Amino acid sequence: MGTHLCCDSFRSLNGPGSLEEHDSRNLGQTLILLLDYHQDPLTLRSLFDDPGIGSVIVTCSDAPNLGRIASLINQLQHFAREAGHDQPLTVGLRQEGALYDFLGLGQTRYPSPLSLAAGHSTESICQVGSAIGKELASIGVNWIFTPTLDLLSDITEPLSASQTFGSNALAATEYAIALIQGLAAEGVSACSNAHPTGAVFEIFRTQEDSEFVDDVKEHSDSPEFLPIASVIARHPRNSMQFGAAIHDFPDPEQSAQSIRSACELILRNKCGYRGPTVSSLAETPEDASVCAKHAPLLTFLSGLDMLRLPDDPEARDTSISIFKAAMASNVLPISTVSAAAARVASFKAQFLSWERELNRPPPELPLTTVPDPLAQRAFRASTTAISSNPSPLLNLAPNAMLALLTPQVHRRHPNSPSDPFEPLGQALSRSFPRTRHVSYNLAEGLTATHLPFLQRAAAVVFVLCNQSSAFIESQDEFVRALRNAMRARDTLPVPQRPRKIVIAAGDPRDLRDAFEGWWAVCCYEFSKGALEAAAEVVLGERQATGRLPA
Numbered sequence: 001m002g003t004h005l006c007c008d009s010f011r012s013l014n015g016p017g018s019l020e021e022h023d024s025r026n027l028g029q030t031l032i033l034l035l036d037y038h039q040d041p042l043t044l045r046s047l048f049d050d051p052g053i054g055s056v057i058v059t060c061s062d063a064p065n066l067g068r069i070a071s072l073i074n075q076l077q078h079f080a081r082e083a084g085h086d087q088p089l090t091v092g093l094r095q096e097g098a099l100y101d102f103l104g105l106g107q108t109r110y111p112s113p114l115s116l117a118a119g120h121s122t123e124s125i126c127q128v129g130s131a132i133g134k135e136l137a138s139i140g141v142n143w144i145f146t147p148t149l150d151l152l153s154d155i156t157e158p159l160s161a162s163q164t165f166g167s168n169a170l171a172a173t174e175y176a177i178a179l180i181q182g183l184a185a186e187g188v189s190a191c192s193n194a195h196p197t198g199a200v201f202e203i204f205r206t207q208e209d210s211e212f213v214d215d216v217k218e219h220s221d222s223p224e225f226l227p228i229a230s231v232i233a234r235h236p237r238n239s240m241q242f243g244a245a246i247h248d249f250p251d252p253e254q255s256a257q258s259i260r261s262a263c264e265l266i267l268r269n270k271c272g273y274r275g276p277t278v279s280s281l282a283e284t285p286e287d288a289s290v291c292a293k294h295a296p297l298l299t300f301l302s303g304l305d306m307l308r309l310p311d312d313p314e315a316r317d318t319s320i321s322i323f324k325a326a327m328a329s330n331v332l333p334i335s336t337v338s339a340a341a342a343r344v345a346s347f348k349a350q351f352l353s354w355e356r357e358l359n360r361p362p363p364e365l366p367l368t369t370v371p372d373p374l375a376q377r378a379f380r381a382s383t384t385a386i387s388s389n390p391s392p393l394l395n396l397a398p399n400a401m402l403a404l405l406t407p408q409v410h411r412r413h414p415n416s417p418s419d420p421f422e423p424l425g426q427a428l429s430r431s432f433p434r435t436r437h438v439s440y441n442l443a444e445g446l447t448a449t450h451l452p453f454l455q456r457a458a459a460v461v462f463v464l465c466n467q468s469s470a471f472i473e474s475q476d477e478f479v480r481a482l483r484n485a486m487r488a489r490d491t492l493p494v495p496q497r498p499r500k501i502v503i504a505a506g507d508p509r510d511l512r513d514a515f516e517g518w519w520a521v522c523c524y525e526f527s528k529g530a531l532e533a534a535a536e537v538v539l540g541e542r543q544a545t546g547r548l549p550a
Contacts, residue, residue, distance in 0.1 A: 031323075035057070035058055051320060054089060056076055056091050069093070070360075073139065087348045091141050092144060111382055111530065112525050113147055113175070114161060123178075124374075126178040126181055126182040137186045143189055149193060151227070158506060171549065173231070189351045192228075240275060242263060262303075263303040275346070295310070305340035306340075383534050386548075399433075401457045402435045402458065404428060420526045420531075428538070436453050464510040465504070486500070505526040505531065
């Protein structure tokens with residue numbers, strides 16, 4: 001028995017398979033190589049010859065040197081050209097542990113999709129897409145893994161909520177198409193993300209049922225598929241991340257069949273999709289069913305066309321050898337690889353050319369040195385006041401003490417500030433110099449450190465930002481403790497009661513429970529631009545114009 005189930009299934013794929021050069025090159029066009037931008041590209045040059053890697057994701061584990069990234073990408077494109085590739089490489093960027101989404105390459109951070117959706121402007125979203133595309137194109141990046149076509153729902157993880165365009169299928173569709181158009185205007189192709197896990201699991205559950213095909217087709221008429229179908233109708237040959245991770249299922253071979261059925265029945269047959277489907281770029285976790293070296297092959301057998309290779313060089317080389325052996329032994333039919341390569345070629349032909357990729361001018365650095373007015377306008381348009389009455393801080397004396405309670409959150413980027421809520425504290429302090437900024441930790445709850453501020457402050461600004469469903473109960477307990485700590489002061493005469501404001505700086509569902517007596521605002525994220533825009537509303541300097549993405 002092998003260490004993993006897949007090792008037993010593919011025990012015969014040990015030796016290197018012998019392939020014609022054309023078949024090996026077709027395989028290479030379906031493979032995605034992740035490359036740290038500090039790595040010497042010469043050590044990987046042979047991979048562009050055999051098997052002829054066709055796509056690269058440049059990863060940045062620290063604050064990126066944009067000039068170095070641009071030079072690296074240009075060098076990789078020349079490797080591919082010299083190796084005889086018919087088409088340029090598709091190149092994406094994975095910045096600081098997360099796929100490049102809305103963090104500007106310069107000093108600008110663009111609003112998240114959920115923030116943009118709260119602004120309800122397709123024109124603004126298209127402009128943001130164009131701005132992001134222009135920055136990416138300036139360093140040679142031509143592929144971005146956005147937008148997310150999944151709708152915000154009860155099962156959406158809090159950390160993923162900001163990457164959706166909300167729960168309204170029609171609105172989310174319009175916003176996704178606007179973003180794709182803005183990116184395309186700058187020569188950057190959007191790889192949409194669609195993970196209708198419910199449908200894939202339904203296939204998995206009923207695939208032995210003779211009527212499961214009809215059941216799946218009926219499920220594909222649900223609102224969650226409207227953005228997927230609409231984007232495909234506009235861009236049938238664009239790339240798309242689709243399906244569910246193989247390791248989410250108890251049996252890798254059955255899961256591969258489930259995802260393949262979903263691709264064929266929903267994407268290809270029902271929606272008319274002709275582009276390549278792309279695997280998740282997350283590292284496949286080792287478990288009892290799937291190992292790193294076999295995961296790409298299993299993913300390919302599930303019907304996806306572009307696969308991430310393992311990070312570890314030995315596992316990567318072994319995985320390529322396994323692919324070749326599978327093709328030589330017809331475990332993976334050569335015709336299947338050829339069809340996938342053809343879809344990749346058709347996708348690339350829409351937006352890539354050697355003339356452009358080999359002759360991009362060096363980027364003008366720094367890309368941005370001052371806040372982008374476009375980003376500022378978008379953040380301001382997104383801030384949403386849940387309460388209809390004016391801000392309770394409007395008539396508060398400037399010398400009043402204000403307590404700001406903010407959560408300790410996971411630092412998404414290594415070079416981000418240790419306390420990302422500092423801009424909110426600074427903005428409030430300009431109007432109320434006696435602002436006291438105190439952080440809280442959901443694991444520790446309300447402590448003796450917080451109580452003196454809650455008992456003395458004339459106003460309390462409480463920020464919510466839950467990042468995981470695992471902490472929903474802890475957050476609820478903290479909110480109850482906070483209310484109890486302030487209950488005695490709520491019985492005082494009205495002029496002596498504390499003004500209470502709650503800000504959802506992330507998932508708007510944090511405000512699902514009514515905060516009776518609290519003035520509520522949602523800014524959808526805790527980036528500097530979002531917090532400063534929220535502060536303007538909280539201070540009564542302007543009215544909020546955003547609306548909750550329905």
